[in-house]
Amino acid sequence: MTLIVSDLCVDHGAIRAINRVSFRVEQGQLAAVIGANGAGKTTLLRSLSGLGHAASGHATWHDHNLLHAKPEKLVRYGVSHVCEGKSVIPELTVEENLNLGALWRKDAKEAKATRENILETFPRLGERLSQLADTLSGGERQMLAIGRALMSKPQLLLLDEPSLGLAPLVIAQIFQNIRELTDEMGLTVVLVEQNAMSALEIADIGIVLNLGRVAATNSAQQLIADPQVRAAYLGY
Amino acid sequence: MFQLLNTILIGITSGAIYSLMAIALVLVWRSTRVVNFAQAGQALLSTYIGFEVIQRFDSYWIALIVAIVAGAAVGALIDVLFMRFLFSRNTQGPIAGVAPIIATLGLLGLIRGGIGIFLGNTEASIRPPVSNVGFTISGHTLAFSPLKFLIVGAVIFLMLALSLIFQRTNIGLALRASAYAPEIARLAGVRVDGIRTLGWALAGAAGAAAGMLQTPNGDGGLSPDSLDFSLLLVFGFIAAVIGGLESLIGAVVGGLLLGLVLAFVLTYVSGSLVFIIAFMVLILVLLLRPSGLIGAKRGRRA
Ligand SMILES: Nc1ncnc2c1ncn2[C@@H]1O[C@H](COP(=O)(O)OP(=O)(O)OP(=O)(O)O)[C@@H](O)[C@H]1O
Ligand SMILES: [Mg+2]
Numbered sequence: 001m002t003l004i005v006s007d008l009c010v011d012h013g014a015i016r017a018i019n020r021v022s023f024r025v026e027q028g029q030l031a032a033v034i035g036a037n038g039a040g041k042t043t044l045l046r047s048l049s050g051l052g053h054a055a056s057g058h059a060t061w062h063d064h065n066l067l068h069a070k071p072e073k074l075v076r077y078g079v080s081h082v083c084e085g086k087s088v089i090p091e092l093t094v095e096e097n098l099n100l101g102a103l104w105r106k107d108a109k110e111a112k113a114t115r116e117n118i119l120e121t122f123p124r125l126g127e128r129l130s131q132l133a134d135t136l137s138g139g140e141r142q143m144l145a146i147g148r149a150l151m152s153k154p155q156l157l158l159l160d161e162p163s164l165g166l167a168p169l170v171i172a173q174i175f176q177n178i179r180e181l182t183d184e185m186g187l188t189v190v191l192v193e194q195n196a197m198s199a200l201e202i203a204d205i206g207i208v209l210n211l212g213r214v215a216a217t218n219s220a221q222q223l224i225a226d227p228q229v230r231a232a233y234l235g236y
Numbered sequence: 237m238f239q240l241l242n243t244i245l246i247g248i249t250s251g252a253i254y255s256l257m258a259i260a261l262v263l264v265w266r267s268t269r270v271v272n273f274a275q276a277g278q279a280l281l282s283t284y285i286g287f288e289v290i291q292r293f294d295s296y297w298i299a300l301i302v303a304i305v306a307g308a309a310v311g312a313l314i315d316v317l318f319m320r321f322l323f324s325r326n327t328q329g330p331i332a333g334v335a336p337i338i339a340t341l342g343l344l345g346l347i348r349g350g351i352g353i354f355l356g357n358t359e360a361s362i363r364p365p366v367s368n369v370g371f372t373i374s375g376h377t378l379a380f381s382p383l384k385f386l387i388v389g390a391v392i393f394l395m396l397a398l399s400l401i402f403q404r405t406n407i408g409l410a411l412r413a414s415a416y417a418p419e420i421a422r423l424a425g426v427r428v429d430g431i432r433t434l435g436w437a438l439a440g441a442a443g444a445a446a447g448m449l450q451t452p453n454g455d456g457g458l459s460p461d462s463l464d465f466s467l468l469l470v471f472g473f474i475a476a477v478i479g480g481l482e483s484l485i486g487a488v489v490g491g492l493l494l495g496l497v498l499a500f501v502l503t504y505v506s507g508s509l510v511f512i513i514a515f516m517v518l519i520l521v522l523l524l525r526p527s528g529l530i531g532a533k534r535g536r537r538a
Contacts, residue, residue, distance in 0.1 A: 049423065075425040091416045094411075097363060100413050101404055104425035 001027045001062040002050075003156060003188060008057035008067075010040070010047045017043040019212040020057070025205065027155075030189040032220060033211035038188055041192040042084050044209070046188070047162045049081035053220035054146055060205030061156050066108045076104060084161050084192075088148065090134035094125055097133050097144055101151030111151065112128045118147045139170040143177075150181070150188065156188045163195045171195035175202050196233045200224050208233060242379035247385040251488040251495020252391035256446035257472025258487035259398065260318065260425035260439040265312075265481050266392070267435030270317065274340040274473070276469035277347030280462060282307035282352060282444030283451055287360045287458055290313045296365035296452075311440020313431045314343065325459070348377060360458035362451045376386050387449045394445060396490050398438065402484065411435060433538040471498075474518045480528025489529060493517075 003025040009017035017040045025031040032040050046052030048059055050071035059066040064077045071081065088097050098118065102111040119126040122143040128136065133144060142162050149157060159178065163171040179202040182189050193199035200206050206223040208216040214230055223229050257275065264272040286303030290296060322336055366382040400409040413421040414431045424426050448469060454464055475494045479486025494517060500512045521529065
């Protein structure tokens with residue numbers, strides 16, 4: 001199972017936010033998509049999860065066409081998306097937010113096992129199950145958002161800036177969680193990040209977006225070593 | 237003493253009916269962010285359907301069930317045929333927020349006009365299924381009859397049933413999630429369009445129940461331009477706003493409160509002030525507690 005994106009174009013009105021973007025992510029790989037503000041990272045993810053509409057191009061996961069499909073259908077094919085900004089519903093409890101991700105699943109027993117796993121990874125959620133998500137800290141919310149996505153039994157996980165607004169220690173923790181989950185659950189992950197260095201450190205491959213185009217794509221180590229990438233995106 | 241007791245009883249009964257209408261309005265508001273003025277028309281249409289069933293089968297109970305099912309169907313149809321189309325056509329611009337609400341006003345006129353054309357000439361009325369003569373205690377007649385007992389019981393039952401559905405079932409979770417955050421709900425696999433239609437159907441059912449319970453409690457008469465149904469909409473709306481528009485419990489509290497206040501005004505002040513007082517209550521609540529009496533308790537927002 002491979003994520004293949006080819007010649008993808010996405011418009012916002014007159015702006016071409018994603019311009020002929022192509023890349024592939026093999027099963028089990030963690031791909032970091034980095035780039036400055038407005039590079040088109042969010043637009044890219046939204047078009048892969050069914051929230052956004054592509055103008056042209058192709059994107060497939062396994063045998064499924066990701067373009068022109070509804071998100072509620074794609075999630076049944078194993079595509080889970082955590083939006084930018086903590087993607088939780090503040091009016092619902094932590095438990096309800098988690099259960100929401102598994103609503104469509106018919107396998108109640110397995111879903112329960114998934115939940116146990118998630119609570120093992122994020123014990124702080126387990127201590128707060130009956131609390132409103134509104135009362136969580138930023139880091140806990142991000143854990144809940146990822147937990148909700150995992151409840152949907154994903155194979156392809158799309159994460160939009162999980163580090164947004166978090167303290168460095170919490171970021172390190174969440175990134176480590178993401179790497180471990182990728183390996184344990186055999187996930188394929190597309191991780192969109194401003195925090196380029198931390199993202200590349202846990203990633204297998206990196207994709208650098210600039211003004212809607214792919215500026216560079218390579219293994220994560222090689223991108224970290226690339227002087228041009230360092231100067232432009234890693235800040236040293 | 238008995239006058240006080242009777243006033244409270246009258247307030248509770250009429251308040252229970254307002255609550256039902258308020259619940260209907262809250263259900264649609266929560267699932268689509270639309271204040272559904274057509275609800276009065278839907279309730280009227282459902283009650284007319286109930287009346288037709290009574291004509292054929294001579295049973296209020298069958299009619300009540302048929303009217304509730306028909307109310308649900310009408311609500312669902314309005315969403316599928318009308319609101320969905322409107323929302324897909326109208327996504328941007330300053331008009332986007334109000335257009336659907338104005339549209340429900342249009343729909344209200346349409347439904348009432350349609351009933352007027354097709355059923356306007358029939359003399360329609362619904363007799364109470366059980367006695368509406370008050371219970372007597374040591375010579376005094378209470379303003380509480382088997383019919384009023386039925387009304388209050390039915391409203392409590394419907395409220396508990398709806399609360400259970402919302403709080404305890406998967407469907408309820410999907411309904412709430414779609415209302416609060418449709419995008420996240422969709423990403424979690426909820427078929428939001430269908431869930432919204434379900435919200436409209438539940439609301440239509442609650443409105444139909446309100447219509448079927450209210451009519452025999454009044455003079456029993458039904459007409460296309462029924463003032464009773466207009467008042468039901470207005471009082472239901474005020475009750476919903478008092479309750480914060482978001483919660484079913486709030487709708488019930490708002491309805492009972494409004495019913496009690498109006499009953500006291502009617503008994504102790506003057507019948508001609510009821511309307512003014514109702515709006516004064518609305519304005520007072522909006523001024524003092526804009527998020528309603530049961531306004532959402534909010535924790536941290538950051
Ligand atoms: N809904 C929209 N309407 C119009 N333009 C948009 C919309 N969303 C994004 N854009 C534009 O598309 C471009 C890419 O935006 P996008 O949100 O994808 O960037 P990003 O890489 O995620 O940025 P950030 O790191 O700040 O989140 C930007 O120029 C932005 O202004
Ligand atoms: Mg973004």
